[in-house]
Amino acid sequence: MKTKYIFLTGGVLSSVGKGVTGAALGRLLKERGYQVAIQKLDPYINVDPGTMSPYQHGEVYVLDDGSETDLDLGHYERFIDTSLNKVCNVTTGQVYEEVISKERRGDYLGGTIQVIPHITNEMKRRIGLVSKTTGAEIVLVEVGGTVGDIESLPFLESLRQMRSDVGRENSFYIHVTWVPHIGATGELKTKPTQHSVRELRSIGISPDMIIARSDYPVDEDLRDKIALFCDVEKRAVIPMVTTDNLYEIPLTLERAKVGNFVMERMNFQARQEPDWQPWKEMVAKMRREKPEVEIALVGKYVELHDAYMSVREALQHAGIEVGVDVKIKWIHSSKLEKGTLTEHLESADGILVPGGFGERGTEGKIKAIRYARENKIPYLGLCLGMQLMVVEFARQILRDDQVNSTEFEPQTPHPVIDLMPDQRDITEMGGTMRLGLYPCQLQPGTKAAQAYDKDLVEERHRHRFELNNAYREIFEKAGMRFSGLSPDNRLVEIAELTDHPFMLGTQFHPEFLSRPYRPHPLFVAFLNAVQGGVRSNE
Ligand code: GLN
Numbered sequence: 001m002k003t004k005y006i007f008l009t010g011g012v013l014s015s016v017g018k019g020v021t022g023a024a025l026g027r028l029l030k031e032r033g034y035q036v037a038i039q040k041l042d043p044y045i046n047v048d049p050g051t052m053s054p055y056q057h058g059e060v061y062v063l064d065d066g067s068e069t070d071l072d073l074g075h076y077e078r079f080i081d082t083s084l085n086k087v088c089n090v091t092t093g094q095v096y097e098e099v100i101s102k103e104r105r106g107d108y109l110g111g112t113i114q115v116i117p118h119i120t121n122e123m124k125r126r127i128g129l130v131s132k133t134t135g136a137e138i139v140l141v142e143v144g145g146t147v148g149d150i151e152s153l154p155f156l157e158s159l160r161q162m163r164s165d166v167g168r169e170n171s172f173y174i175h176v177t178w179v180p181h182i183g184a185t186g187e188l189k190t191k192p193t194q195h196s197v198r199e200l201r202s203i204g205i206s207p208d209m210i211i212a213r214s215d216y217p218v219d220e221d222l223r224d225k226i227a228l229f230c231d232v233e234k235r236a237v238i239p240m241v242t243t244d245n246l247y248e249i250p251l252t253l254e255r256a257k258v259g260n261f262v263m264e265r266m267n268f269q270a271r272q273e274p275d276w277q278p279w280k281e282m283v284a285k286m287r288r289e290k291p292e293v294e295i296a297l298v299g300k301y302v303e304l305h306d307a308y309m310s311v312r313e314a315l316q317h318a319g320i321e322v323g324v325d326v327k328i329k330w331i332h333s334s335k336l337e338k339g340t341l342t343e344h345l346e347s348a349d350g351i352l353v354p355g356g357f358g359e360r361g362t363e364g365k366i367k368a369i370r371y372a373r374e375n376k377i378p379y380l381g382l383c384l385g386m387q388l389m390v391v392e393f394a395r396q397i398l399r400d401d402q403v404n405s406t407e408f409e410p411q412t413p414h415p416v417i418d419l420m421p422d423q424r425d426i427t428e429m430g431g432t433m434r435l436g437l438y439p440c441q442l443q444p445g446t447k448a449a450q451a452y453d454k455d456l457v458e459e460r461h462r463h464r465f466e467l468n469n470a471y472r473e474i475f476e477k478a479g480m481r482f483s484g485l486s487p488d489n490r491l492v493e494i495a496e497l498t499d500h501p502f503m504l505g506t507q508f509h510p511e512f513l514s515r516p517y518r519p520h521p522l523f524v525a526f527l528n529a530v531q532g533g534v535r536s537n538e
Contacts, residue, residue, distance in 0.1 A: 003131040004170050004266050007159045008142040009205070011177040011196025016213040017249075018176045019072030021240070022142045023079035024249040025174075027279075028259035029138050030080050031250075033271030037136035038076040039088045039127065040069070042144040043151040047093040051430050058306030062460045062512055063088075066436025071309050072142065074512070078313060079250065081515055087129040092151060095122045115154050123158035124165065147175075147200045160204040169267050175200060175207035179214040179222070179239075188216055190226050197230040208265055209236040209258070217241055236261055247283050247516055251276065282320060282516055290325040293530050296348035298368045300361035302330040311354050311382065314514035318523035324531050333361030333368070341371045350378040350530035353385030355462070355509060359408040366392045378502040378529035380522065383463055386505025387417040390467055390475070390495060397478040407465050418468045420491075426464075433464050438486065440493040440508070446483030447504060448494045451525035457484075459493070459508035466507065467492040502529030 006025065010018045019040070026036045042049075049057045050068030061074040067086035077084055099122050103113050111118075130139045143159065145152045163171045177193040190212075197207060210232055212218050218239035227234040238256045243249065253259070254276060263269065295315060301307035312328060319326040331344050345351065351372040353365050365385070369392040372379035381389040387405055394403040394416045402409070405417030426432045437458045442449040449455075469490070472482065484494030484506070497503040506522065514520035 001137055001268060002166070002170050004138045004268065005162060005166055006138065006140045006172045006174060006262065007162070008140065008174045008176060009156065009200060010146045011175055011200065012146065012192040013178045014146050016176060016178045018142055019075045020246050020249055021176055021211055022140050023075040024253050025258060026076060026080040026140050027250045028253055028274070031274035031276070032259060035135055035137045036080050036140065037082065037084060037088060037130050037134040038080065038140040038142065039090065039130050040072050040142050040144060041155045042070055042089065042091045043149060043155060044091055045093045046091060047097060047430055048089070048091060054301040054307035055304055058304065059309045061310065062435060062462045062509060064437045064460065068431065068435065068462070070144070071306060074310050078515055081517070085133055087126060087133050090123070090126045095119055095126070098122055116157060119154050120158045120161060123155060124162060127158070127162065147196055156203050156205065172262055172266055173205055173207045174209045174211060176211045176213060179212045179218055181214065181216050188214060188218060188222055190222055190229070193226055194229045207232060209238065209261065211238045211240050213240050215242045245283065245286055247286065250279065251283065278517065285320045290323055291534065292325045292327050293349040293527070293534055294327050294329050294347055295350045295352055295530070296329045296331050296345055296368070297352050297354065298331045298333050298336065298365050299354050300333050300356055302332050305330065308354055310511040310514070311352070314511040314520055314523045317514045317516050317519035318527045321519045321524050322527040322531055324527060326527070333364035336364035336367045341367055345371050348377060349534050350380070350526060352380045353382070353388060355383035355385065362388060362408055373497065373500060373503060376501055378526055378533060379504070380526040381505030382511065383507060383509055386495060386507055387465060389503070389505040390416055393475065393480055393497070394471065397474065405465055416468050416471050417465050419464055420466045423464045434461050436460060440484040441487050443481065443483045443485065446481055447496050447502065447525065448483035448522070451521040459506070459510060460512045461508045463507060467495065501533060502526060
């Protein structure tokens with residue numbers, strides 16, 4: 001079979017769940033026995049989101065190969081349960097960087113370099129790389145932003161050209177729009193969708209399907225209207241009402257026969273009947289009434305929950321396994337720097353400090369960690385959350401409040417967390433951290449080894465600093481165990497406290513490998529400890 005391409009564009013508004021829709025559709029096709037990959041085309045000029053503030057962009061999602069990508073890649077991997085690679089996230093910055101460096105090398109032999117064809121050719125080349133590098137038979141390609149944005153035009157032009165490159169039978173265009181609700185009259189309005197489709201058609205793309213996102217049910221009349229004005233079949237107008245559970249979306253799309261329509265239009269057959277039973281059971285378990293546990297998530301970007309997308313999902317996945325409903329209490333770390341902790345943390349059954357960069361709010365996080373240690377509240381620290389757990393512990397045993405990470409206090413007398421040696425000569429910020437999958441050897445008899453029930457694991461990383469090995473012995477004597485180490489023993493990957501029900505930190509980011517069916521063992525162990533604590537308090 002020739003590679004089939006499904007292109008997703010957005011209309012009216014961004015942030016209406018185009019990424020999740022693509023991810024869910026990917027699942028529908030995977031359920032039919034096909035190898036699927038999903039690619040995100042981001043129109044911004046940054047080479048990757050690695051250098052962007054989480055406030056701008058939300059979480060930076062890291063892949064096995066160490067690429068720093070858009071958070072939609074997290075949705076893709078969680079839904080299609082396939083590891084993606086660096087070609088699955090393309091930015092305008094990458095495309096121009098490549099074309100300009102070719103021009104400087106003289107590769108274009110004196111030609112004038114233009115958006116069409118040079119930029120669009122490079123974009124299409126990168127779309128083509130997905131099936132080549134992943135073996136996918138069906139490639140979904142999502143364009144970030146909405147139709148009408150100046151900067152997404154070259155990407156849309158590339159998608160338009162793709163239809164004649166790969167043929168009508170191998171290309172399918174989906175437009176995801178927003179149908180607003182007018183409070184005063186209680187009506188849903190299709191006009192913005194009509195305008196958006198008109199805009200798309202003026203670029204030369206006629207959608208084969210419209211996904212009409214809305215906060216309210218879109219009825220038959222509205223479907224008729226959208227079909228008529230936008231020139232798509234009525235059965236290809238798919239209403240999608242906002243849900244509080246993302247994992248229901250594949251089931252919604254299946255009920256709307258989206259998979260079958262796509263196959264019919266692109267002329268291929270399912271290799272197997274989709275088996276939705278496990279997925280349905282998972283959703284039912286999520287829906288089931290369960291005891292609630294409160295996890296205090298102490299971070300500095302908590303106003304924007306998207307900044308911790310994978311952590312939130314990983315907690316939810318583990319909650320299904322452990323049988324608890326995880327309620328996250330978002331706590332801004334700088335709020336903890338003044339006043340007492342009790343009011344913020346008293347109700348927490350567990351405390352989690354996720355990854356982060358820069359000094360702001362670190363002392364607040366350290367206070368929360370101290371509270372967890374002293375009150376024996378289960379604690380999970382991710383990356384920076386592990387480093388600060390070490391700082392807090394060291395301040396106690398060395399009896400010195402100046403103990404710190406050199407990231408925050410370069411002159412500290414006790415640099416218990418320090419820059420990794422191979423980071424010392426690095427001056428460029430982009431893509432230069434220790435990134436991606438690295439092995440971690442688990443130490444027998446530790447909580448980490450028990451949780452994983454394995455000797456060797458691989459986890460995804462994104463950091464520059466590490467535990468300073470000069471302090472290992474002192475810490476070990478005082479009750480900290482290094483339960484995960486790099487196989488050469490040089491790098492501490494997991495630290496845990498012996499005299500505590502569950503106080504564990506990882507240098508890596510376990511949240512990136514959690515899947516709805518396969519919750520991450522450390523998140524499960526954390527929630528088990530949390531649940532144990534809740535029970536014993538009752
Ligand atoms: N800022 C820390 C480092 O670079 C932690 C990074 C993180 O939490 N991802 O090592």
